[in-house]
Each structure stands twice: as structure tokens, then as C-alpha cells.
Amino acid sequence: MKSVVVNNISKKYGTKKAVTTALQGISFEVDKGELFGIIGPDGAGKTSLFRILTTLLLAEEGTATVDGLDVVKDYKLIRQRVGYMPGRFSLYQDLTVKENLDFFATIFNTSVEENYDLIKDIYSQIEPFKERKAGKLSGGMKQKLALSCALIHRPSVLFLDEPTTGVDAVSRKEFWEMLRKLKAQGITILVSTPYMDEASLCDRVALIQSGKILSIDTPEGVVSAFGKKIMAAKSSDMLNLLADLKKAELLEDAYPFGEYHHAVLKANNSAEELKNYLLQKGYPFEIKETKPNIEDCFMALMKN
């Protein structure tokens, strides 16, 4: 059985005059035990999608099931078996760490002891501070508490809405290591993120932009579907180099990419032609072929 099935979901906000379309005909399926990433910028519709799947918001069109249960008809049953960590910290700031965890356990008719094995790895890191008020925790600790609370009733599907937004590179890596361990316990995880580089840590990803899915595939699949050759170039004057690359007829696109600029070759042009083009400009440069990554793919898909 599929863990999550989304079928042609659409969602609009606002009145007749100013309508914002958050989701337009979204469809995808997530397998049991899969770590599925919803990757897209702010405003793409990630939160609306998560709120529909966690039965907190109704879609205008389409259907969806979680654990085989309908998000509209069976909302009560779904709420018992999903874990949801919203993007904004939403635990009780004036309760202690332990009180928050006990509270969530009680609501779901369970106890911390009963499911301690599931949260042990994560919770043990904040347990020394269990008498501290949640509002007084650091960002990283709040995140660990929120994840513990979302897990305490042993959900079959876990929804994490932008858990790593605004989090530094080191803490982000640690968080993804925690997700890997949870996946190993058989929990289905849907995680959204605006960070393209996190796509490679998922089993499969849906790239989403302006309420539409651009692509659904494994990270490797997204990359191999790119289908064009990318050259990475640098020189001592990167601005000037970019201007020259943007003017080059043999390129589909050119944009900064960290230390290098990426130059996407048109199908019938070669790396050699690009080299010759740059040689004519009369300044030293370095150029090499590079593999596209998710961000290259995302930008190419955005243009279509």
C-alpha cells in the first residue's frame, strides 16, 4: 500500500478579486518507508500541501489519502497516526521540555516510556535540559524537542515542514542524519525544504514552483534528465566573464554558481566552440565540464 497518494489537488486563497493559487493539480505518491522531499522556494505551495495532507486545510479540488485514509472523510483517524512538525515553532513556550513531551504523549493516549526507544537518539540530547522552559531553548534544541513531540505517538507518516530553514550548514547536516535514522525505523517521511542541496539526501523528490510540480524523480533521475552539457568557467573578473557568457549564442543559459559560472551548452554546440569563443575575448580563463546538480535542473525546469 502507498503511504501517501495525492491526486490532482488544487488550492486557492482569497476572494474573487485577488485570488492566489497555492496549488494547481498536484499529484504524486509516496511509498511506505520512503524519505520524500518537497523541494521549492518560499511561496511554492509546500505548506499548503502539508496542511491539506495533515487534514488542517481543505483542498478545492482533488483527493488525497494518507495511510489509505481519505484526508476529508477520515480526518480523525489520520490525525491519530501522522506526526506534523510545522515550519514555525509551535510547542508551548511556557511549559518545560518534559511537560511538552508528556502533553503530546497524553493527547495521543500514550506515554513517553512506551515509545521512548523511537525518540531516544534525539531526545537524549535535550534530556539534560528537561526542566527548562521550551521558550528558553536554543534553536537547535527547540527543533529536537519539536521532532520528539511529533514522534512520541509513533506515527506511521511524518510531515516535516521546512525543518532546516534558517539553520546553519552544520546543524542541517546533523538534522538529516537524524532523519536517516528515523527512516531506518520504517517511518515514511515527507520533508519540505527550500535548500536545493538537500535534495540529494532524499530517496525521491518533487520539485515544486508556483503551485506546480516541475519534476518527480530520484535525485539521480532529476539530474540525468537534464540532458545538456554544463561547463564551469572562471576568470579573475567574474562579472565580465558572466557578461560574455550571457552574450554567447552557443549557450542556452549562463549564471553564477559559487566559485564558477555555469554555462549550459545548446544541444548542437560543443565545449570546444565555447573555449574558442572565450579565447577570442583575450583574457585568461579556466573551463571544465561539470555535472549538473539539482539547482541547475530546477532553474532549467523553471524556464519551461
Added chain:
Amino acid sequence: MSTDRVITAEHLSKRFGSFTAVDAISFDVYRGEIFGFLGANGAGKTTAMRMLSGLSMPTSGKASVAGFDVYKENEKIKQNIGYMSQKFSLYEDLTVKENIRFYAGIYGKSNQFIKEKTAVVLDRLHLTAEGDKLVKSLPLGWKQKLAFSVAIFHEPKIVFLDEPTGGVDPVTRREFWNMIYQAANAGITIFVTTHYMDEAEYCNRVSIMVDGRIDALDTPQQLKKTYGVATMDDVFLKLARKAVRSAD
């Protein structure tokens, strides 16, 4: 990039009780420079930025910003800098033009100046047709670009950008950096924080804060060489992993 120093900090510190948030940092930033200010959550970036923008008194040390002393002339500093963050930028329920008018008015710009420059800025952003629309009706990427234009509308010497591109799509993120380059070329000094390590590569120099100290400060190229790694991501991880104090 010139050799005029627009920010100087010498042993600048800020303590809250027994906690040293910023621990004797020293550095200079030059006119027209794009200066990347990196660090893990809780490393002390925000506290340091608040001191440099005249919002928080240092506990000890010296600093001047745009030629003004952070202790005695903090009001002057505020008038001579711009500020933008992802969290706080524009008023959603004011129109594009009203936002510009409001901010430029706060900085004491004349009606004549505001009128003329508004036309130029909107034209450059291709937002002329949207001048009377509410900011909340604009796509996020446009909002961020408009917010940056508003932050430098009063022609400050320095603009502080606190994670300006968080959550922005990859195309808009690059357009945003293009605007940063243009502003820097026009002589505005850019002081920017980011969690995107590819953006660290776009800076002239980068500093990395760890536990309240500046543990590294150099060009991206030199930092990678010093730490013997291929990317700024690796430089950051190498330094930030040494941190002993917890985040925020």
C-alpha cells in the same frame, strides 16, 4: 574596491551577564567591498551586527561605522546605513510607492528626491506598472528585490543584509546578487550574512565567526587554500564544527 575603511572594529565585545556573545572581534571593511559575515547559529553574528548598526552598545572595544563612533554617534550611524533582512523588509499592506515614500521619508529625503528616484528605481526593477499595487500582491522574489532597493534608496554608505536570500528561488537569488554587485560597484559597501555557501564565493572577503570570535577572515580563494579544501562549504564545516557553545 578602495582602501577607505568604512567599518573598523578593534577588540569589540558584548557580554550579557556572564555570557560573552561577541568576544573581542577585530576587522576592517573597505568601501565598495562585499563582505560576507558567516557563522553558525548562535556564533554571535546578530549581536555583532546590532552593535555595528548602532542598535546595541558594546561592552568593550572600539568600532566606527561610516566614520562614526558606535558609542557616541550611534544615531549618525543609523542615518548612514541601510538594513534589510528576510524577516523584516516591507509593509505588506502599503503599496510599492508608499513603502518607498515611507522609508525615504524616515531618512529625511526631500519630496523632489523621492519622486525622481522612485521613477528610476521602479523602472530598473521593471515594476513601474506595479507602483500602486500592494506589496503583498507581489511575488516573493520581487518583494526581496524591492526591499533591497528600498534599503539603499537613501544612498547609504553601507547596507547590512541579514540572510536576504533565504527561501528565494535559485533564479531570483542570482538576480538579487546581481543587484548586490551593482550597488557595490556604485560604491556602497555590502555587509551580508547567508546560509548559502555558494553565496560566500560571491563575496570579496568572508569572515567566519565561531563562539563569538572571528576565527577566519580572508578571500574565499585564500580560505579554501588555507584549510586545504575545495569549497566554502567545507571551510565552514571545518571551522563551525569546532564550536563548543550551543546555538542561539
